[in-house]
Amino acid sequence: MTPLHPAPDRERLRAKALELGFVRVGVTPATEAETFGFLESWLDAGMHGDMGYMARHRQARKHPQSLLNGVRSVWMMAWDSSFGHHPGGGSADTKQGRIGRYAWGMDYHVALKDQLKLLASWCQEQWPKMRTRGVVDTAPLLERDFARRAGLGWVGKNTLLIDPQKGSHLLLAGFLTSEEFEEDKPFTADHCGSCTACLDACPTGALVGPRLLDARRCISYLTIETKGPLPADDSVRQLMGNWLLGCDICQDVCPWNKKASRISLSSPDLPQPALQKPILQSVDPLWLLKASSNEIQELLEGRAWDRAGESGLRRNAVFVLVHLVKQAKSRDPDGEWACQVEKALEVCLENSDCAVSEAAQWGIKQLRSLGGLVKA
């Protein structure tokens, strides 16, 4: 006789998650996070910068019980954010600002949450007694800790989870359940070995040691999480390069990403949620300074960029433009384009947003210090 409430089946749940577009799926018991002590030291050292929510919810990260009462298993799932492109992808246009690849398509928070909701409904139909909670990024769960324990990969010296086949361009989601599942084998190997490519390549020295990120120096953090003016530290401002939003350098240099298998953009296997917004790898920063608020809101809609918002995007555009003008010095001897940049910065001096006006003030000073490039 078929039981009225069949026991949850680990392989059926895994197969369903893979069908929904996750590329790696594993499960581990819901116990205390192993790296909680490390998190505490990192927070105490202030390396989280302005991410106050990290400190505010510190205790909640100790145990997934804080997210689902009676939780017994933590499923970890990885979503491929590479959009079929290999390292070095992104615009080579010398007048464009680059976007970190996690943000090329639609807002992954929305895309992944939608898939987790579908998974939760499916579980409800299969096993009505099971309670679940899906979390993506913003919830207080030490995702990489649980992902390693669920067998998805190891935490590389660039602080990111690396799957031996897929590399590190992965977005992690957690799916907590009130049922116990047989655990997957934890990933115990460290395949970084003696490599230090990510530490060597980080332009701002944000990777202060293996697996130790000082977010206050990280371009990704500065362009996305920092509200208001960027820290005045010139050694960081000068080194941010053409990154408008995010930064992929410590991933692009990783040998595990160079050999990773990618889903092609034309493949029917590419999860459809990824394609609900056109892929944008770069944006013209000069356009960003001149665009109206409505035009920028249109650009932001449905993308993860609204974390930076209009203010952050315009501010970041100034730093990118200063970098690009410096790069263009030999290619644009009459400085026509640089003149347009300077004029746009002058307009920004009057911007009521102090993050933008302060950046413009700094930018104009930088351009004028170049001498001979910018017409008075």
Ligand code: SF4
């Ligand atoms: S994202 Fe960029 S700035 Fe941040 S650690 Fe990696 S290379 Fe350095």
Ligand code: SF4
């Ligand atoms: S670049 Fe090298 S050290 Fe850094 S995460 Fe990749 S393998 Fe590890």
